Amino acid sequence: MGDVNHGHIQWTSLQSTGREDQEFLNLVQDSFLSQHVLEATRGENLLDIVLSSQKEFVDNVKICEPLGCSDHNQIHFIIKVKGERNRKIRYRKNFHKGRYKDMREYLAKIDWNNTLKNKTATECFGNILKSEIDCVVDKFVPLKKQGKRSKKKHLSKEAIRKIKYKQMMWKTYRHAGSEEDYSIYKEALNQATAEIRNSKRSYEQQIAFNIKHDSKSFYAYVRSKQKVQDKVGPLGGSDGNIITEGFLMAENLNEYFSSVFTKEILVYYQYLRLSSKGESLTI
Structure with a gap:
């Protein structure tokens, strides 16, 4: 995928008028590549292309509005490849869809007088009530997949509103094609x-100002800007085998840190305790 600046190539008929354009077209055909972009990507010219060795690899190609101040349109497409997903699916309670009426009816049927009779406060609140609450939550509150959040925290509501308005105006222009709609x-x-730039600047200034009180948000924002996300593993075990499972890697790291952790001298602490009592200790 890229900007090749060969605007004289007719990709639907595979013809060209310029010498350099024809040479590039011959190269694509000799390499048995397929070109998937068939609409103009800069004004009336088709300058940005998507090539693949097989047509089935690329699907659902869409020409969208330019990104930022660029004069080239965005190209959205789907690449059909199978990749290994090592991220486990996590679930969490969906309390918004909890059956609270059934929950109340279930709790009302419990004979609390006999259940809590002759029990201490710790037994009532720490064991019995907690057990019953956990039971009704598991029974009447459904689970939902915990997806990865894609919300841009640095975007204000006003910035999001103007982005949606910009996208709507782009669709209007693509449908009508008039100069007035383009303006x-x-x-x-x-x-x-401008609103995105101001919103991002305000957010960065805010998290930088609050770094002493909320350093977690600052470093989370810095990590989100990294192109390559760090991950743990695989690790080499003490027996020489490679460890890839999360639980086993955690156990391996725990054993390693325990082996290199500084062991404090107990005699020194015993001396401190004796000194606080006014007694002497000879080492």
Whole structure:
């Protein structure tokens, strides 16, 4: 995928008028590659292309509005490849869809007088009530998949509103194609770009100002800007085998840190305790 600047190539008929364009077209055909972009990507010219060795690898190609102040349109497409997913699916309670009426009816049927009779406060609240609450939550509150959050924290509500308005104006321009609609879209683009820049600057200033009180948010934002996310493993075990399972890697790291951790001298602490009592100790 890229900008090749060969605008004289007719990709639908596989013809070209320029010498360099024809040479590039011959190279693509000799390499048995398929080109998937068939609409203009910069004005009336088709300059950005997506190549693949098989047509089935790329699907659902869409030409969208330009990104930021660029004069090239975005190209959205799906690559059909199978990849290994090592992220386990996690579930959490969906309390918004809990059956609270059934929960109340279930708890009302319990004979609390006999259940809590002759029990201490610790037994009542720490064991019995906690056990019953956990039981009704598991019974009447469904689970849902815990997806990865994609919300941009640095975007304000005003920035999101202007982004949606810009996208709507782009669709209007693509449908009608008039100069007036394009001018409206450009104005919406400039406003959205300025609002995104201001919103991001305000968010970064805020987390930098609060770093002493909320350092977690600051470093989480810094890590989110990393292109390559760090992950643990695989690790080499003490027996020389490679460890890839999460639980076993945690156990291996625990054993290693325990082996290199500084062992404090107990005699020194015994001396401190004796000194606090006014007694002497000879080492």
